[in-house]
Amino acid sequence: MEREPECVFSACFGAPFLMHPPTVYADLLAQRLTDHPEIQVWLLNTGWMGGSATNGGQRVRLSYSRAMVRAVLEGRMEGIPTHTDSIFGLQVPARVPDVPAYALDARAAWPDPAAYDAAARDLAMRFHANFAQFTDQVSSEVRAAGPQPSPE
Numbered sequence: 001m002e003r004e005p006e007c008v009f010s011a012c013f014g015a016p017f018l019m020h021p022p023t024v025y026a027d028l029l030a031q032r033l034t035d036h037p038e039i040q041v042w043l044l045n046t047g048w049m050g051g052s053a054t055n056g057g058q059r060v061r062l063s064y065s066r067a068m069v070r071a072v073l074e075g076r077m078e079g080i081p082t083h084t085d086s087i088f089g090l091q092v093p094a095r096v097p098d099v100p101a102y103a104l105d106a107r108a109a110w111p112d113p114a115a116y117d118a119a120a121r122d123l124a125m126r127f128h129a130n131f132a133q134f135t136d137q138v139s140s141e142v143r144a145a146g147p148q149p150s151p152e
Helices: 022-035 062-073 113-137 140-144
Strands: 083-084 091-093
Touching: 022 091
Parallel strands: none
Antiparallel strands: 083 091
16 A cells, blocks of 8 residues: 655755755855756646655656756756746745646646645644754744635
């Protein structure tokens, strides 16, 4: 019987190997981005799409991930329109060369949009619960930048 993967948060994707608190690395990244405003940062979903692991979902195809990375590196994402994800606040591109539209719209990829909304809110709440350990170490701007789970 399949089971859902366990939701695990790891600061900077490598907490056991960090010599300093994660906020030090976050501040370094923020400073680099401030010093170099021409730098673009892209977040790539390499996880699940179209449902949960036990409810019709599947891993994002490697060919889609490769096409997204290629498009960014080759500058083909310049000027592509985006929309803001209502929960996570991320700018999502309307299209990426060689990637089907359904792979870019997480909510539309699920057969049941209400189930997606519930799963997204749950993930956002888990993020907030995990982030509580850092709230006294970061600015109000950083605290406000996290996911915003909407009421049911």
